[in-house]
Amino acid sequence: MKSTLSPSWILGLLAGVVLTLxxxxxxxxxxxxxxxxxxxxxxxxxxxxxxxxxxxxxxxxxIEKEPLKKIPLWSYFxxxxxxxxxxxxxxxxxxTLGLSGTLSLMLVGQIIFGIFSDLFGLFGTTKKSVNLKDFFVIFLILTGSWLIINFRT
Known part of the structure; x- marks a missing residue:
């Protein structure tokens, strides 16, 4: 597992900032x-x-015009x-959730649905198996969300 900061990490962080704004x-x-x-x-x-x-x-x-490829209908929604x-x-x-509480719960929902999508290959994602580590990640994010919501001053 590579943990170096790559351009895609920076783009992901910027997307999170823009979503928060x-x-x-x-x-x-x-x-x-x-x-x-x-x-x-x-x-x-x-x-x-x-x-x-x-x-x-x-x-x-x-931009050069390319012939249209067959695109699944659900892709437009x-x-x-x-x-x-x-x-x-x-x-x-x-x-009472506020911005940080809402965002933390949104992250929980995204991770859970992302794992579910990976498991079943929904909407064009590559099927990936779910393991104990995935449940541990959900637990940690849920715990972090609970801490954010319940221990803010």
Whole structure:
């Protein structure tokens, strides 16, 4: 097992920071308006941002058109869990869980579903067996989440 800090680790950490910022901004907006409005706003601005990034990338990289490959229909539905993520997270952040408690429980859910997806090869993932180490990881993350939620000052 390699434990060196690679560019993919840095990208993963940055994604976590950006996710935290998104949830924090959206939870503030949801408190003032509603969770549904915050989700619509986040996805609308996200769409505009993605269009801008695609446009800038096409200028810089001169994208060549490739023939479309057969893509599974479910691959297009990433926005559905994204919308629920925003709505559920902004509701949870505005409770006693706060931002760190919500994020820690989101991590637990992601790890558990990730292991489940790996076990059954869901949504194009490579099947991987589950072992005792996986359950230990879940236990440690759950324990850390419990500590974050129950021992904050």
């Amino acid at each position: 998104m949830i924090n901004f959206n939870s503030h907006l949801a408190k003032i308006t509603s969770p549904l409005f915050a989700s619509w706003t986040a996805h609308g601005i996200g769409t505009l941002t993605a269009i801008l990034i695609i446009y800038l990338n096409s200028i810089v990289n001169k 990433g926005g559905i869990p994204g919308a629920f993520t925003v709505i559920l997270a902004v509701i949870a952040v505005n409770t």
